[in-house]
Amino acid sequence: MNKLIITLSIAFLVVFSSCLQNRNIVYLQDSKNSRVDSTYTNQPVYYKLQPNDNLHIRINSSNKDVNEFFNGNKNTNNGTENNELGLFINGSIISDSGFVSLPSIGNILVAGKTVQEAEKIIQEKVNIYLNDAVVSVKLLSYRFSVLGEVKIPGVYRNYNASLTIFDAIAMAGDITITGNVKKILIVRPTNEGNKTYRVDLTRKDILASNDLYILPNDIIYVEPIKAKAHKIDLQDLALMLSVITSIIILTNYLTK
Numbered sequence: 001m002n003k004l005i006i007t008l009s010i011a012f013l014v015v016f017s018s019c020l021q022n023r024n025i026v027y028l029q030d031s032k033n034s035r036v037d038s039t040y041t042n043q044p045v046y047y048k049l050q051p052n053d054n055l056h057i058r059i060n061s062s063n064k065d066v067n068e069f070f071n072g073n074k075n076t077n078n079g080t081e082n083n084e085l086g087l088f089i090n091g092s093i094i095s096d097s098g099f100v101s102l103p104s105i106g107n108i109l110v111a112g113k114t115v116q117e118a119e120k121i122i123q124e125k126v127n128i129y130l131n132d133a134v135v136s137v138k139l140l141s142y143r144f145s146v147l148g149e150v151k152i153p154g155v156y157r158n159y160n161a162s163l164t165i166f167d168a169i170a171m172a173g174d175i176t177i178t179g180n181v182k183k184i185l186i187v188r189p190t191n192e193g194n195k196t197y198r199v200d201l202t203r204k205d206i207l208a209s210n211d212l213y214i215l216p217n218d219i220i221y222v223e224p225i226k227a228k229a230h231k232i233d234l235q236d237l238a239l240m241l242s243v244i245t246s247i248i249i250l251t252n253y254l255t256k
Helices: 002-021 064-071 084-090 115-127 165-171 204-208 234-255
Strands: 054-060 099-102 106-109 134-139 143-148 154-157 179-190 193-199 219-224
Touching: 054 064, 054 099, 054 115, 099 115, 106 115, 115 134, 143 165, 165 219
Parallel strands: 143 219
Antiparallel strands: 054 134, 099 106, 143 154, 179 193, 179 219
């Protein structure tokens, strides 16, 4: 009898562990019940530039001397880790008063503007001095952090114009089975202080919400699920009972 109890205990633990390990994270859960494909529209949230942000400003002209004067030896390949330090050194830091400085053009106020708005403002200033120049502005200091119950927590960089929370979590290797997808905490620095809010990734209406987008310097924290929240569904329970029943029958047969 003792052997039977030990065998059953081991079997229960093995099956229970297997059920938990095979449990999948399901995003946008309420979309599974919809029989009609839906389209969700929203307006992307654009980051407003702040002092100490680092901008990559490039002025391209048909005149090589002009390009050399404004751009120097700046590396234009800004998508790799190898030249990240070079981009930082050659970038234009927004001053505490909100200005960037360009040779011969002077100080330009860009704080409080989006990257697209800053690019337009700089282009207008450059047009006063150059006829055929095209201005390109990129935000180099677009960093965000993913912490908590994800596979690869850490600080990440984004070089795209916008970033969704799904993109950010994917970069961190996805949420682990112990992560609570219904209460993702977002910490967002603002001029008024740190703003916090929570996101439920199981709801499909997030696709039409501004909460879908991550901004520079955001912190994404995935909380762990409380122990009492690890409930065994009917399918897991049926599997465990089936295995245990099989073991009992086999054990009785072998002990006869």
